[in-house]
Amino acid sequence: MVVFGSEMHVITYVFVIFELMMLAVQLYRYLSCPEDKSLLWYLILLGLLIFYNVSSGLFPDPEFSFSIVTQNIIAYGAGFLMAAYFPFYFYKSFDLKLLRFQAFYGVHLFLLLPYCLFFVLIYGKSGDLNFALGYGLIIPFGYSVYMMWAIFVAIKAKFKSRQASIYCSDSVELIAVYCAVLPWACLSLFAYFNISQWIEVLVTNCGFLLLTILFMAQSVLKARVEEEQKMTGYVNKQHKFLKRCDNFGLTPREKKIAELLCTGLMYKEIAVQEFISEKTVDTHIRHIFFKTGVNKKIELMQKLGFADEFMLSHNPLYS
Incomplete structure (x- = not known):
């Protein structure tokens, strides 16, 4: 079932609308607290996810004015770009030092370079999508599996050094984000076997849906704790003031x-x-x-x- 006469499945459309709403909420939070850089990295992640869903949902469509080849290049590029951002997101948001090579070099060599070679240059010139899918996804798939393992090792090292276990909420968030991105290791297989759009969207988006709900719950809890701390501080200050007045x-x-x-x-x-x-x-x-x-x-x-x-x-x- 598609929407508005396009190629976008209704499930993809629902996810896009929900994610746009969450993007607006998170953007408001970031503008209210711009020093929170982890929120900025998550905003970028959410924006890339929306771009991926829109492009993969709408393209390819012969009704558009530009060529099918260009549409496929954009659609597959959105998936590669999303996957390439994961190591950088973990490296910056959770200070996983072990991911520095993957964040700045690995994704460029083993994800973005094969994409540019097979999907932009070769497919863009020949128009043979099967060739690009057959050979252009071999290295990215292998690297995606390795990248998920590298992220897991970095998280394990983080916990072992007790840097992330100080705050329970941080530990839960780190594990939740990893579980959300884990299905993306299968993205190359989805493209190779031409899996249905709605199945691909469900697998790649459900984790982020649960992650967003977790962020919302943490925001409410954090606001409640801050309010309680503020009230406690006010009561202590008032008590101190009145005691000195009595003195x-x-x-x-x-x-x-x-x-x-x-x-x-x-x-x-x-x-x-x-x-x-x-x-x-x-x-x-x-x-x-x-x-x-x-x-x-x-x-x-x-x-x-x-x-x-x-x-x-x-x-x-x-x-």
């Missing part, structure tokens, strides 16, 4: 005004919020300064433990 003998009203003053509110703003006059605020603050033995707001904040040295030196609100 200086501040009244409940003086504690409240001291807190508002330390947060950066002006006398007028404090008066409005507490429904008192500015003169009354000024009187309370003079009493607070007297009890704590300070003359400036910054000194008060230091005495009450309201801000650390970085905040005091970088926030003009505290000066």
Whole structure:
């Protein structure tokens, strides 16, 4: 079953739509936190997966204005490009040093070079796709199997050195990504035996579907942990502040005004919020300064433990 009168199977179409949605979500996350480079590498991986699904789903189609040969070159190129990115992704995202050769040299020699030779040059000139499939996939298939083994060895070495086992979530993510890319070792066989599009898409995409769900679950868990840590920090800070206020003998009203003053509110703003006059605020603050033995707001904040040295030196609100 195809969609919109094209060659794309409905299953491929569903995967593409879902992956485009996830690309938008992950792009938003990356723009919110651009220092997270692992998210950037995953964005590229997701983008290549979408490109592969679209090109392999739509091509070849005689209805398009450009030649079948060009369409096949693009479609097979998307698969080779996707597979060639895997070692680089593991090398960068998980710091697997053992994959440096595969990431920068191996994929170029044993994947991209055979593709350019057999599919771009020979097939592009002769138009004989069977020849390209018969001889152009031998080296890539053998290397793909070896590449999956090399990635496995690098992951094993990572765990053995205890660099990845510090955080359980990182270990789960690393294993999940490897399981997701493992079926791609069969990509050359899919092309050689001309496996149906929907079977190929299911095998190569289901792992990434589960991986995306894992990433979403981890994002929710991470946000919850950060919120709990933030709340715990706020409670500890509040407890420290109130304890110091008690040590200086501040009244409940003086504690409240001291807190508002330390947060950066002006006398007028404090008066409005507490429904008192500015003169009354000024009187309370003079009493607070007297009890704590300070003359400036910054000194008060230091005495009450309201801000650390970085905040005091970088926030003009505290000066």
